[in-house]
Structure formats: structure tokens, C-alpha cells
Amino acid sequence: MTSLIDLYAQRVAAGDITPDPAQEAVLPEFERIRAELAQPVKKSFFRKAPPPPMGLYLWGGVGRGKSMLMDMFVDQLNVPARRVHFHAFMQEIHTAMHKARQDGVEDSLAPVAAQVAKEVKVLAFDEMQITDITDAMIVGRLFEILFNAGVVVVTTSNRVPDDLYKNGLNRQLFLPFIEVLKEKMCVWELISPNDYRQNRLAGEEVYFSPINAESRQKIREVWEHLTGGPAGPLILTVKGREVEIPQFRNGVARASFYDLCGKMLGAGDYLALAENVKVLILEDIPRLGRSNFNEAKRFVTLIDALYEAGTKLIVSAADEPESLYIEGEGVFEFERTASRLREMQSASWGQRD
Template sequence: MSETLPALYARRVAEDALEPDPAQEEALPAFERIRAELAKPRKGGLFRKPPPPPKGLYLWGGVGRGKSMLMDLFVETLDVPARRVHFHAFMQEVQAGVHAERQKGRDDPIAPVAKRVSDSVTLFAFDEMQITDIADAMIVGRLFEKLFAAGCVVVTTSNRVPDDLYKDGLNRHLFLPFIEVLKENMEVRELTAARDYRLDRLSGTEVYFAPNDARARSEIDAVWQRLSGGQEEALTLSVQGRTLELQRFSNGAARATFYELCGKALGPADYLKLAETVRVLVLEDVPRLGRQNFNEAKRFVTLIDALYEAGTRLIVSAAAEPDYLYIEGAGAFEFERTASRLMEMRSEAWGADEKSGAPKDP
């Protein structure tokens, strides 16, 4: 028999790998119910149907409260085939599969994709479910219906209560039945932990490094190690029919260079999507800005505006302090607001509130 989740959690606390949190402990039975049910024999007899799969779990709550950590611990305890994947990455995979089936002329391209993914695992563990893309919204309802019909169990984390998924989205009325499907097949539970553990990992940490020298690179590496735990993956975001590639992503945090985000033809929609998705951005190698890289500087201003409005935590390595990044040429005056925002975003208090309650300019 595998270790129960409460036992594993208690062991990690005893090993000082975790700090006990009452809200997290209250959520453990919801996970353990699923683990215990899946541990039972599932095969039916000659005249007896197999037992129905256990209800899944939709765990929602504020950023950094430990939802992903609890889900990862839960997956460790399972003895059945399970797949843990970031929700955005999974939907990109599904979109590619649906496109390939359409190319084959399939009348129902979702069915074979759903069968392939449901045949491979008993339980899906999705991290950070959010629906902001119309293409995802139009597919996800039928996809999940087929997963549930195939007996798959779904556990997911989210920063939003189910009723707020795809809020104000285009043709949202077509999406509403999916919310009801979620509620029917998953226990909805809020994780009400008061502390933001992700920000705790940055507590007392310098978050703006200038100049961009060997020390800055070493410090950035150390910060990323704390955020990612040494595990990272690529993430593809769909933006108005285009894709935005994030090569280094882990548990809501992304790491990218200035060139990757500002040296390419990206625009406000790309940066808004990035800010919606990423809770912490590590941005490296910001150069001095001026007439020689005017277009890149304009994109940088747009990026910082999007991150600021979303309340995203920002860690930067740059050629100079904010006030000295852009000191000459067209746009230098306008950059003063960006420099001010960079100064504000480097304070330890930045990002302590929920993203929706991020501070704004007066």
C-alpha cells in the first residue's frame, strides 16, 4: 500500500522540508479520499460493473498558497497511472492534436484526441487551470466530458473559482455548460492559507541586479533555483492565432531574456497574455536603452506596464539602475514612468496582494 497523503505531509514537515500550514492540512482529506478510492481494485466481475471512479478535485485559492505543492505530494502517493501537467501546456498539446485530426478530414476531431489522452492515464493533475483563449474555451467542454465519460479522474488547481473561469470571454454563454460539468465531476474546495509561500521564497532577496555582470548572473541563477526547485519546462501561449514561446517555466514562474521578450515583434496582447499566465517573471540582460534600440525599448515599456497592472512579481538583471537605463534620445522622458514602476516593483511589498488588487498609479 502506498503512503497516505497526510502521512507524507507529516513526514515532510518532520524533515523540515515543509512548514505546517493549517489550511493546507484541512485540504489533505479531499486528496486522500481520491487516493484511497483509486487504491481499491477497479475491475468488475462477470455480471458486475466496476465501481464508478471517484469524484475529482478542483482546488482554488490565492497565488502561492501551496496548491501546486499539495497536488505534487498527492501524485507522489498514487499507485495508478497519472500525469501531472501545466494546464496551458496540456491545452496546447490538445490544440495541436485537434488540428492534426482536422487535417485528416475527421468530422469529430476532438474524439480521437480525447481517447488518446484518456487511454494513457487514470488520473490527470492539471496545474493552474485558467481559460483566457477562445479556442481553448470552445474545445475544453467536450474534451472534459469525454475524459470523464472514459473514467478519468481530474484534479486541478486554479486561482479562480469555477464560476469565474473565462469571465467576460467572447461567447461565454457557450462555455457555461462546462462549468456545470466541472461541478458535477469534481469537488470544489478553496485553499484559504494566509501566506504566499512563493513570495516567502523571495523574502529578503534582491530582485534588481545592476550591472549585469557575473555576480548578477550568479544571483539570478540562485533565485531561479529557489523558484523552480531545479524543474522547468517549456510553455507555449496562444495569442490571437500566434504563439508565444516561454522556454523556461516552472510552477507559475518564467525566465526569459530581454531579447526573447523585447527583441521580437511582440505587442500588447502578447504581454497581457504573459502577465495573465505568469506570477513571477525573471527577466535577464536588459541593456541600456536609447535611439539605437528604440523599438525594443518601446516593447520593454509595454511589457513593464502589463506586468505592473497585473501585479506580477519581477526579477531583473540590467545594464544599469532604472533611472539610468534610458537617459538620452526620443522616449527618454516617457521612460520616467517606467523607471518609477521598476523602482516600485523591486520593493519587498510588491506582489503581496492578489493580482487583481495590485497597486496602481494614483
């Protein structure tokens, strides 16, 4: 099996990736885990199995290559592993616990966590962040069960562990989990001046109009360029409700205007979206006016949330921003939205402090 250090060098030599000292510095940590897991376990009646290797908590700014390194690591493992977005994983846990309760299981978390531990040796999470109190209240015991079962956890995050669930309700109950993370995982900050996701979009067109076969093809190309792999839905939990984003991978989401503005969503939903997504591809924005006034109001709220969060926006629309909303109540208010849509097209957008 090729080491991750050698594989990275091969990809640099092939021109597939750009060499980055910050990425190269963390490769030995990934390789340590891969190599230890690759060692055959000698079973003995008189000797305990060796402890699993310490995991890795890799954090840093967006677009620094954390997900790329994670993908490379998982692809080289020879043990059962699962690569999943952290938020999607927690949704699965909640769903499984709900089913267990319906089946009369009093401690619904224990069998769910045990089943996960039975299926995998490595859990590779993308973008660990905890904003929901229901996640915060179970994640400590969940990880304790997984760690005790020998599951190795490797995760990326935009936050240092001490900032997880920051300012959250009853956060003091969550603090022991942070200490467990530090004990079971090597915490590594990926400090790189390069934002590769932003660089991939630098100078690229991000607003496609009108909506036709050509613009749809360009949107597909942008999506494939940014994600480079299969995607699944992102389920956001907002005040006990589930909001589904149809496609999501590596911080990039893709949805239609109807998905986000044709449904009864509000500011809280859009804020949750902005917190969890670094790039949003929004397709098929129609002309706005009296006939779709409610959808137009939601669109304004959505753009405000994305703007304040500095989220990168790529859209296909029926017309240019200034011509999207030309009649009916709300035209004056939409001028600010049109201005923001223009500003969000700039190559420097998303690089704000």
C-alpha cells in the same frame, strides 16, 4: 504506501515545509482520491467496474501551496498520471486536433481525447484558467469524453469555477461545462493567510546589476529556489498567434530581454503574459537608446503590463533603472518606467489589493 496526511506530517517534522491549517484541511480530499485509485479493480463479466473517484478543484490565492500539494499527491499515485500546466495541455490538444484534421478525421476531438484517456488515469492540471475562446468552445466536450472514460481530474486554479471564462465571448455556451466540473469534482477553496511564494522572495534581492557571471549565478539560484523542478515552455495564444515563453513552472516564467522585447510583440501579448504568470524572471536587459529604440518601446509596454497586473519581477540588467535609458528619443517617457522598476523591487510588491 504512505498516506498523504502522514507524508505531510513527516515533511513538517523534517522542516521541509511549514505547517498550514488550510493545507492540512484539504489533505483528506487528496488522500481520498489516492486511496480509491490504489484499490485493485476486480474484473467481472456480471458486474460493472466501480465508478472513478470524484476529482478535486482546488482554488485560492497565489502562493498558498496549491502546486506543492498537487506535486505531493501525484508523486504518491500508483496509477498512470500526468501533471501538466493547463494552458500547455490545451495547446497540445489543439495541435493534435490540427494534425487529425490534416489526416482527414472529421471529428478531430474524439480520437485526441480518447488517446489521452488511454494513456492516463489521472490528469493533474496546474492553474486552470480559460481566457481563449478556442479553448472555451472545446473544453466542455473534451472533459466529457475524459470523465466518461474514467479519467480523474485534479486541478488548481486562482478562480472559483463560476468565474472561469468570465466576460468571455459567447460565455453562455461555456456555462454547462462549469456545471459538469461541479458535478465531477469536489470544489475546495484553500483559504490561507500565508503567501509562501511572496515569503520566499521577502527581503531578497530581485534586481541584479551589472550583467556578469555573479548576477547570472544569482538568477539561477532564484529560479531554482522558486521552481524546485524541471520546467518547460509556456505557449500563449494571442489572437491566433503563438507566443512562447522559454521556461515556465508553477506560475514562474523565465525569459531573456530578447525573447520578449526583441521580437514583434505588443501590448496584447504582454497582457496575456501578465495574466498567466505570477513571477517573471527577465534576464539580460541591455542599455537602451537610439540603437535599440523599438526594443526599448516594447520594454516600456511590458513593464506597464506587469505593473498593472501586480506581477513579481526579477531581473538582471546592464545598469540601475535610472541609468538604463540615458540618451535618445524616449528618455523622458522612460522616467516612469524606471520609477516602476524601483517600486517593483520592494518587498511588499505584489501584495496589493
